Amino acid sequence: MPTKPDPGLVAEARDLSVHFQLQGGALSRLLGIGARRVKAVDGVDVQLRRGEVLGVVGESGSGKTTLGRALLGLAPATGGTLTYHPTSGGTQEITRLKGAELRRLRTDVQMVFQDPSAALNPSMTIEEGVGHPLVIHGIASGEDLHRRVVAALERVGLAPVERFLSKYPSDLSGGQKQRAVIARAIILEPEVLVADEPVSMLDMSVRAKILQLMLDLKNDLGLTYLYITHDLASAKYFCDRVAIMYLGRIVEIGPTKEIFAHPRHPYTQALLKAIPEPDPDRMVPRDLPRGEIPDAAEPPLGCSFHPRCPVATPVCGWEQRDLKALLEEHWVRDETADYEAERATVGDLNGLDRPRTTARLAGKDPAAVRAVLDRVRAADPEEPLWGGVRAVEERHGHLEVDFVDGVDPPLRASHGVEVACVHYGADPEWPAEPGEPGEPGEPGS
Numbered sequence: 001m002p003t004k005p006d007p008g009l010v011a012e013a014r015d016l017s018v019h020f021q022l023q024g025g026a027l028s029r030l031l032g033i034g035a036r037r038v039k040a041v042d043g044v045d046v047q048l049r050r051g052e053v054l055g056v057v058g059e060s061g062s063g064k065t066t067l068g069r070a071l072l073g074l075a076p077a078t079g080g081t082l083t084y085h086p087t088s089g090g091t092q093e094i095t096r097l098k099g100a101e102l103r104r105l106r107t108d109v110q111m112v113f114q115d116p117s118a119a120l121n122p123s124m125t126i127e128e129g130v131g132h133p134l135v136i137h138g139i140a141s142g143e144d145l146h147r148r149v150v151a152a153l154e155r156v157g158l159a160p161v162e163r164f165l166s167k168y169p170s171d172l173s174g175g176q177k178q179r180a181v182i183a184r185a186i187i188l189e190p191e192v193l194v195a196d197e198p199v200s201m202l203d204m205s206v207r208a209k210i211l212q213l214m215l216d217l218k219n220d221l222g223l224t225y226l227y228i229t230h231d232l233a234s235a236k237y238f239c240d241r242v243a244i245m246y247l248g249r250i251v252e253i254g255p256t257k258e259i260f261a262h263p264r265h266p267y268t269q270a271l272l273k274a275i276p277e278p279d280p281d282r283m284v285p286r287d288l289p290r291g292e293i294p295d296a297a298e299p300p301l302g303c304s305f306h307p308r309c310p311v312a313t314p315v316c317g318w319e320q321r322d323l324k325a326l327l328e329e330h331w332v333r334d335e336t337a338d339y340e341a342e343r344a345t346v347g348d349l350n351g352l353d354r355p356r357t358t359a360r361l362a363g364k365d366p367a368a369v370r371a372v373l374d375r376v377r378a379a380d381p382e383e384p385l386w387g388g389v390r391a392v393e394e395r396h397g398h399l400e401v402d403f404v405d406g407v408d409p410p411l412r413a414s415h416g417v418e419v420a421c422v423h424y425g426a427d428p429e430w431p432a433e434p435g436e437p438g439e440p441g442e443p444g445s
């Protein structure tokens with residue numbers, strides 16, 4: 001028997017994936033690189049509760065916008081389910097909606113974008129633009145339409161309304177434009193607003209005012225928000241709960257207060273160290289050993305954060321691409337290393353570009369390659385990758401490095417939040433690592 005949906009739930013993703021198939025260009029085909037799949041959202045479980053502001057926070061490319069677009073039925077799911085529970089009752093599987101049902105969803109779930117100038121049609125007056133959704137959905141016309149537009153503009157603080165009705169978007173300031181965009185979003189009386197960086201293009205002076213307006217509207221109109229941002233400071237102010245995304249996954253989720261007071265996941269800890277930034281639009285996590293966010297088409301094995309993680313363990317998913325990165329870093333960082341000679345001994349590293357737990361080094365003299373690896377290890381014995389090495393053996397005339405199979409940790413409850421990290425959780429197969437599993441604030445805080 002199907003279970004009745006929880007009345008407190010507005011939407012729920014279960015193991016939701018949105019993968020994009022990228023067709024390689026002519027050059028890729030020539031080089032034998034086939035079609036690639038970008039795992040924009042990759043096995044996400046999340047619930048949106050009625051009346052809450054759920055923040056989705058992460059670096060550029062972590063999949064925040066794709067998750068929001070999926071909720072609007074704009075990004076097609078390639079796996080899992082995404083259900084919507086309207087207040088009118090019932091359950092809709094968003095990923096399967098078509099025709100009239102999809103149009104209905106588009107009235108119930110509205111989006112506010114980052115750039116208000118791009119969101120408003122420049123050739124429409126504010127009255128036409130804000131009332132447009134009512135016209136295209138055939139909901140209102142004539143005097144009724146005018147009355148509703150006036151009410152929406154008043155609600156968002158564009159008053160006296162007469163001053164704005166016949167203006168064009170280009171006549172308005174950035175903050176006023178975003179107010180008009182919000183008026184257009186609420187005019188269909190939606191249940192959910194997906195707000196994708198709604199204030200990041202606005203002057204600092206108006207950001208707080210727009211967020212406050214959105215909070216007032218939420219309370220007055222009983223809205224639910226999915227707030228997408230890379231700005232943790234605004235998430236702290238605005239959100240009831242926060243989900244931290246990394247490479248298509250939620251790595252930590254919980255009440256905003258708890259996440260900010262006791263960040264568990266090493267990625268969350270690094271993000272929190274990144275505020276305040278001189279430029280709040282840039283979010284650069286601090287204290288990470290390696291900077292770049294990896295390719296979402298071929299994410300790291302095991303925990304996809306492991307290559308950048310300052311507290312990675314032997315089971316976090318080490319693989320040959322990590323060894324390549326380590327060798328290259330060693331040659332850049334360690335001035336005593338004889339770069340040219342070592343590189344020639346180890347051989348071409350391009351064979352290590354795929355996600356594999358066995359690295360076959362190209363060098364023709366396995367004993368000499370082993371000596372180079374020993375030197376690299378001696379230069380930084382604390383490097384966590386070495387803990388993940390299971391065997392270093394000569395096979396078929398080459399030195400091969402085998403890594404232990406990594407753990408891809410699921411989200412697990414830990415002191416009021418859920419966190420996906422081997423340092424937290426109760427699986428007895430996971431080794432005890434620095435700090436007791438489940439201790440708030442560990443590791444590294």
Ligand SMILES: Nc1ncnc2c1ncn2[C@@H]1O[C@H](COP(=O)(O)OP(=O)(O)OP(=O)(O)O)[C@@H](O)[C@H]1O
Pocket residue numbers: 020021022038039040058059060061062063064065066067230296
């Ligand atoms: N339509 C698409 N086709 C192919 N790849 C896509 C598409 N949309 C998003 N992606 C890819 O999916 C990944 C996640 O993108 P997404 O825009 O959801 O991330 P984001 O966290 O919102 O980033 P940003 O803050 O830069 O908007 C990225 O690697 C992106 O290039």
